[in-house]
Amino acid sequence: QAGTLNIVVGSHVWLEDKDLAWIDGEVFRIEGQNAHVRTTNGKTVTASISNIHPKDTEVLSDGIDDMTRLSYLHEPGVLDNLAVRYAKNIIYTYTGNILIAINPFQSLPHIAEPSTMEKYRGANFGELDPHVFALADVSYRQMMNEGKSNSILVSGESGAGKTETTKLLMRYLAFLGGRSKTGGRTVEQQVLESNPVLEAFGNAKTVRNNNSSRFGKFVEIQFDQSGKISGAAIRTYLLERSRVCQINSPERNYHCFYFLCSAPPEDIKRYKLGDPSSFHYLNQSSCIKVDGMSDAEEYLATRSAMNTVGITEQEQEATFRVVAAVLHLGNLNFVKGRDADSSVLKDEKAKFHLNAAAELLMCDREKLENALIKRKINTPEGVITTTVDPNSATVSRDGLAKQIYCRLFDWLVNRLNASIGQDAHSARLIGVLDIYGFESFKTNSFEQLCINFTNEKLQQHFNQNVFKMEQEEYNREQIDWSYIEFVDNQDVLDLIERF
Template sequence: MGTPVNIIVGSHVWVEDSDVAWIDGEVEKLTGEVVIQATTGKTITAKLSKIYPKNVEAPAGGVDDMRKLSYLHEPGVLQNLKIRYELNEIYTYTGNILIAINPFQRLPHIYDAHMMQQYKGAPFGELNPHVFAVADVAYRAMINEGKSNSILVSGESGAGKTETTKMLMRYLAYLGGRAVTEGRTVEQQVLESNPVLEAFGNAKTVRNNNSSRFGKFVEIQFDKQGRISGAAIRTYLLERSRVCQISDPERNYHCFYLLCAAPQEEIEKYKLGHPKTFHYLNQSKCYELVGISDAHDYLATRRAMDIVGISENEQEAIFRVVAAILHIGNVEFTKGKEVDSSVPKDDKAKFHLKTAAELLMCDLKALEDALCKLVMVRPEEVIKRSLDPESAVTSRDGLAKTVYSRLFDWLVNKINNSIGQDANSKCLIGVLDIYGFESFKTNSFEQFCINFTNEKLQQHFNQHVFKMEQEEYTKEAIDWSYIEFVDNKLKLTWKS
């Protein structure tokens, strides 16, 4: 944990810097404040409480477990991670916690079958830090102790949580054998569900081209022999507002762009065009992702749907709904003949309304009434009230969000039914892929919920990693220095 160190003239230290966070240097003078000659050449004056000792004996390549550091403070931790990252070592331990830094490139050689074989059954910490080692520990603990385990994958948006979750599931599938369900393996269906869920639940944000806009908890069930016997995917907090409102340079959910890049017969069938022709997509000028083919991903998503047991007719219905939402978004309104009433603005609006009704297989007049009128059901009567154009737009967007959310829930339920649950399973390993913390200029209610959830998980992390560790030290009367950490628990209050 590090012990208090006397800073003297000649000590090597870390000091805060506004440009690069921390820079190292040597103490030149100790008066009321500390004068430091930085390795960058500049002279810095700082308070004694604001500087930290530097470990000059640290290995040139850093350490693979942060507990080996002489001083466990922020600059020491960041420097160690930086050194390892520059050596293409993206994983580092802090005890049984794995820190991963997104390399922003594919590294297939560290995730192949040979690598999985190496980590199978290897004692934790014996080999280089790796996501497979974490999954292996969870699996061995489940087998040996007969208890369920969970793995939490947390971090900022763009940190690589979803990719890490895929690696964890691949390794658990490797360990869990080949329990077959209806000709397809359970693990294959779990893994193949990823592209389906990503197509409908992921989107490009400012930080991340493939950001999960929902939370996902995957329960992988095992039989007595330790083989995968079933699985279930639990999702929550889908960012519904994204369906109707996006900021530049973000994108809406991938599925909209995939469908607009579908084969020509699909485009004609659903009466689609370039994404820029749809209101729900053209609020941002970003229509394509660098190095990604939406046309290719559309076909890949259809193949993944085949594997998870979604029939051709169901796939047709799914994309009919996706197309209908795009058309609904293009229905504009103008004032009607009556006071505070509204009607479709022009022929273009009527075309999109008619197309949406055809795709949803509902009555055209009923759909128009649903958008332009408010229906209040009372015990004694049903009251219909006309909506003004602005309120009709709100009603339109509300319908689009609700339909999309129901579609997403249906997809998850369909995938779960297809994979199959093992009612007799006594143990499971859960993998929680939580969405990343983001703070925008204007935050939606969903973003607030996302950030609140992350704060609660951070408190859980603090409780188990820092507070319990410190309580243990106190109980055993071990001399140690108190670890300062940010705990937002006291700050999570607000006035309504």
């Protein structure tokens, strides 16, 4: 802890720095509670001793692979260790049995090659360099030895690399428990192959990540008694509904909308589409293209991935009809009708889009229109139908578009699960949870409340396991220890859960 250790003239220390977060230096004079420090970037700084931290001067060239073995466990020490390792392309570091992974933002082939997998198979945890495979290996072996299911939690902020890490975990689990065939392809192949489909419909470009997952995912890999994969299931949570109707520059809507607008001409014609910038749900943002991503190629890749996972031609056709219908719905503009609080379609263009949406959804055009411009109210005397003003009609339009899209997504997930095949009798499973981290925007909605609440629950799980249970065990075993302060968020959970 800052200030409690002996800081004397000649001590190497860390100081807070407004640009670099932390800067290191050497104390050359002490005056009362202040230390004068010469920093490594050539400045002389005076700081209160209580705000400076001792620095370990014997740092190994590859840093330390387990943070619990740092001489000084404080923020600058932890960050410096991660930075030293990252500079050498060492992206994994342990903190006890937790793995910290840093996004390399470049392909590091040695990380996932088959020989690396082979190396980690059966190795004792901590024996080899920190790796996501070591974590998967220990959860698999524990499951086999103790006969209990396990879960691996992948958390971090948007763009941290959760989804890529999850894919590595899955690949390794498939490597360990592989070779269970359904219809010629293995279960694990099917789980991995379902990723491009999920990403086309559930990922979008955001400020932080060009391929951001806008849903939470829990993948269950089921194993039989002998440890072979016997089935799998993908469970998804909290698809970001608002994105369907509302986006801001420089973000995009879900990838599939742009992919479809770049489809071959015969598909464009069939779905009555055009330039993506002609659709309200896409043109609210100035970003239509993503660097390095060809929407035309991705459309074909998505179709091919759907083929691979067994989604039939007819089902694909229906899927893309719904995607196109959502775009057409977004272009239904309303103006005031003749009666007070009533609305009508604005112009011929709006009528074209209504026709297109109705045709694609295979529903009656008039019924679709009425569903948006009229409202049914249940009264004791029976159902009364009233008209609504253009604002309310627009709200209904967006509500319908969001609902249709979310149902499509859920249907796709169910369809993928049906293809992959679950093992209803599976004795044990390993679950991998890839869920999005805390969010705080200028305007936060119910969606952010749900996401942040989920993260608070996960944090509490972490607190329980890492701090509370450990410290209780120390008490039970009468081990001499000093209590570690941590922020317990139980109050936050109680506030939401008890009301």
